[in-house]
Amino acid sequence: MASILDHLFDSAFFDQSIDYLAETLDLAITVLDSEGLSVASRQAKGGDTLASRTYPFSFPSDIGSIVCAAPNQDLLDQAEPHILYCLASLNSQLLRETELQETTEEMLQLSSQLNFLFKVAKKIIGIDDLKKCYQIILDEISQTIKADQGFIHTKGRWDEEIRVTHRMTDEEVNSTRNSICLKQKAAGSTIICTREDGASLLYSPIKEKDGQSGQMVFHRAFSASEKQLVAIIENIISPTFETLRLYDSLQDLYLNTVKALAAAIDAKDEYTHGHSFRVAKYAMTIGGQLGLGNQQINDLEIAGYMHDLGKIGISELILGKPGKLTHEEFCLIQKHPVFTDKILQPIKLPVHILEGATQHHERMDGTGYPNGLAGANISLFGRIIAVADVFDALTSKRPYREALPVEAALRTLCDGIDSLFDREMILAFISALRSELSKEALADINMGLRYDDIQNLNQFLIELKEFALDANRG
Numbered sequence: 001m002a003s004i005l006d007h008l009f010d011s012a013f014f015d016q017s018i019d020y021l022a023e024t025l026d027l028a029i030t031v032l033d034s035e036g037l038s039v040a041s042r043q044a045k046g047g048d049t050l051a052s053r054t055y056p057f058s059f060p061s062d063i064g065s066i067v068c069a070a071p072n073q074d075l076l077d078q079a080e081p082h083i084l085y086c087l088a089s090l091n092s093q094l095l096r097e098t099e100l101q102e103t104t105e106e107m108l109q110l111s112s113q114l115n116f117l118f119k120v121a122k123k124i125i126g127i128d129d130l131k132k133c134y135q136i137i138l139d140e141i142s143q144t145i146k147a148d149q150g151f152i153h154t155k156g157r158w159d160e161e162i163r164v165t166h167r168m169t170d171e172e173v174n175s176t177r178n179s180i181c182l183k184q185k186a187a188g189s190t191i192i193c194t195r196e197d198g199a200s201l202l203y204s205p206i207k208e209k210d211g212q213s214g215q216m217v218f219h220r221a222f223s224a225s226e227k228q229l230v231a232i233i234e235n236i237i238s239p240t241f242e243t244l245r246l247y248d249s250l251q252d253l254y255l256n257t258v259k260a261l262a263a264a265i266d267a268k269d270e271y272t273h274g275h276s277f278r279v280a281k282y283a284m285t286i287g288g289q290l291g292l293g294n295q296q297i298n299d300l301e302i303a304g305y306m307h308d309l310g311k312i313g314i315s316e317l318i319l320g321k322p323g324k325l326t327h328e329e330f331c332l333i334q335k336h337p338v339f340t341d342k343i344l345q346p347i348k349l350p351v352h353i354l355e356g357a358t359q360h361h362e363r364m365d366g367t368g369y370p371n372g373l374a375g376a377n378i379s380l381f382g383r384i385i386a387v388a389d390v391f392d393a394l395t396s397k398r399p400y401r402e403a404l405p406v407e408a409a410l411r412t413l414c415d416g417i418d419s420l421f422d423r424e425m426i427l428a429f430i431s432a433l434r435s436e437l438s439k440e441a442l443a444d445i446n447m448g449l450r451y452d453d454i455q456n457l458n459q460f461l462i463e464l465k466e467f468a469l470d471a472n473r474g
């Protein structure tokens with residue numbers, strides 16, 4: 001049953017119109033709903049009303065009509081222009097109110113979508129693990145639509161399958177995915193269906209530009225009219241997933257480009273082959289020991305790859321010169337952090353990455369280059385990469401000497417505590433190397449590392465730490 005009264009926010013004009021037709025024109029008025037039942041009526045002042053005419057309201061669906069009755073057909077004919085005028089006014093009010101209602105609904109929906117997106121965006125900013133992002137999205141949707149269980153099954157960065165669940169075991173996910181109702185109905189659109197055990201499921205496909213990339217299923221007693229929930233899911237989630245996946249692969253692309261650049265620089269000098277890669281890994285090891293977050297460690301990796309980028313502007317003949325460098329040659333080599341800065345400036349990298357890449361030759365006592373920065377004026381990334389860079393230089397073969405064993409390189413670093421290197425960074429490196437996996441981890445970074453006495457490395461590191469902590473040096 002539908003009636004004009006369901007569609008009028010303001011019924012005053014409607015009441016005035018039928019009052020006017022009844023009182024001024026002396027008509028009996030009955031307003032009917034779509035099933036012919038009276039929803040409003042006015043009596044005529046006098047006499048029988050033997051003649052009547054029905055005027056339906058103009059609306060996309062049947063919302064009833066207005067029946068006007070008069071003592072005879074002539075009186076109805078005379079009243080008809082007034083009746084049609086009132087009807088036209090009511091129809092235009094209906095149209096205006098319907099448009100207003102649709103706009104309000106659209107705005108409410110948009111606002112709830114924006115709210116939802118804002119909440120999710122706030123939570124996933126800075127999270128670089130795609131699966132964790134999916135988990136947050138799933139939990140947020142479940143909370144928004146008050147689902148007691150749910151899962152998302154979709155693609156990861158390289159199209160591998162990713163599944164995240166909300167209060168659902170793997171067996172429950174599998175039995176839901178295999179349930180007849182989903183298999184029969186699940187297609188390219190959102191549906192609500194009932195599982196064999198009576199559970200109500202909300203299924204929504206995750207669509208990307210090149211087709212369907214996954215599915216989301218939620219469990220709760222959903223009613224067929226819960227279309228607003230469906231709208232949130234359909235309109236927001238698929239583009240969000242696509243953007244997240246694209247962003248994730250772009251980050252990889254960026255990192256791979258940086259790695260390729262680093263490899264190109266390392267290749268300029270046979271003695272520094274793999275240097276940037278190893279410095280990045282050593283720097284990450286120190287950062288991990290210092291308790292830096294995932295994002296910062298990723299940034300350290302990039303800074304490590306980039307730290308000698310400026311060497312691209314220096315001749316291979318100087319970089320690989322076996323003998324002593326002339327003063328001019330040494331001055332030119334000292335400029336490579338400045339060249340790095342010039343190359344990276346236009347990319348608008350986060351400032352800590354730029355600082356890490358350009359300050360790794362600064363020294364704690366201010367004797368470094370290119371700016372002679374000292375102590376805490378050298379950025380954290382600069383102080384970390386300085387240690388990583390020197391450790392790799394010492395443990396790698398040079399035209400004028402063999403690679404030093406790990407122990408000798410660490411001792412040399414410790415000799416430079418406070419004067420050249422930050423004590424905290426060296427202690428962090430020593431502590432990281434003491435961990436169970438240190439030997440394997442180091443071997444992964446540089447297979448050619450030599451040791452004086454690998455069997456007793458841990459004992460050596462304990463003693464070295466005490467030496468590094470020596471109060472006389474503080």
Ligand SMILES: [Fe+2]
Nearest residue numbers: 307308360361
């Ligand atoms: Fe360098």
